[in-house]
């Protein structure tokens with residue numbers, strides 16, 4: 001990975017006009033790439049027997065992702081994501097050659113649709129093609145974790161196995177016991193539920209569990225977040241109001257929900273909106289609720305551009321209605337550039353760090 005990260009230092013930024021052309025021609029590019037793949041007689045082998053829809057979805061995700069890479073010039077995010085893409089799709093049967101064929105199809109489509117603006121964009125695709133073998137190397141499957149085995153009797157491993165079994169009652173029992181013993185919601189969230197959900201994600205990524213099993217685990221965790229929290233008797237509101245939401249098109253809401261619960265327990269008045277809140281509605285709500293802080297959660301790189309627009313909208317609000325902005329979520333672990341480029345007032349890596357940062361803001365306010 002270090003080698004690839006160093007190589008990205010020589011990549012030239014994609015000019016704003018080239019990004020605009022890429023976005024303008026998006027549908028034509030996608031149609032051409034899809035058609036090139038559909039014309040191949042070896043397509044069933046390239047897709048490993050998967051439905052063509054999976055390939056169409058991949059091309060659209062790819063396009064949205066690359067637009068964000070170009071906008072934020074986040075080539076570190078690019079090289080950290082590509083091994084994930086290779087691993088996830090190959091675990092589900094796609095062949096390694098699929099990526100070479102697909103990337104070549106993008107280069108042809110870009111040269112055809114973007115004409116002279118294509119240069120800097122094509123360079124990035126050529127970088128991906130030249131480094132295919134390194135990406136393949138980095139996409140090797142994860143080693144077995146051992147948490148599936150009954151030998152590992154740590155709370156986190158036991159919780160994870162109950163999640164895999166779809167056993168809400170056992171997950172609840174374990175969580176309540178742990179809270180009674182430690183009295184710490186941070187411990188339950190950060191040492192038990194969060195790592196167990198990261199494992200569930202890797203299991204889905206590597207094809208060990210189905211989408212249905214992953215949904216079951218998410219549903220259990222959401223039932224837990226709703227049912228365990230009231231046991232802690234939330235205190236009266238002593239501090240300001242915080243609006244917390246996942247970004248537009250962001251369906252990962254569990255992390256933001258943890259942040260909301262942790263802040264509410266710390267005396268903040270929280271307005272938690274859940275997943276996928278549209279930008280205009282969110283900005284209207286900020287104006288009517290007038291919170292001290294707007295907190296945004298982002299897991300998927302393709303949602304960064306939406307957040308940039310929201311932050312821009314907040315900056316344009318009249319001074320007396322402008323909340324401080326806080327961002328967090330897994331996307332920030334993919335690139336060092338994002339926090340700075342997005343320009344939010346703060347970032348926190350988890351719910352405990354969010355609480356500490358807001359306390360500093362409250363004390364300083």
Ligand code: B12
Pocket residue numbers: 084088189190193194197198199200201202204205214215218249250251252253254255256258259275295296297298299300301326327328329330347348349350351352354
């Ligand atoms: C559950 C889940 C889903 C569920 C979400 C259900 C729900 N109601 O939330 C569903 C099925 C909707 C889903 C969909 C998808 N998912 Co998903 N999902 C997950 C999974 C397994 C768990 C997420 C989770 O709850 N984690 C636990 C929480 C507690 O952790 P967290 O989000 O990091 O939050 C903590 C911190 O980041 C931070 N934080 C979070 N938000 C905020 C906000 C602020 C303001 C602050 C300060 C801090 C903060 O504090 C939190 C608590 O400490 C993850 C695996 C993983 N690694 O998390 C994959 C994962 C995130 N998903 C993934 C993918 C690819 C997808 C899909 C694209 C799949 C698909 N092909 O459709 C879609 C994308 C949909 C979309 N547009 O958003 C990938 C992302 C890969 C990547 N690097 O980009 C992951 C990593 C799985 C994997 N290993 O491959 N997913």
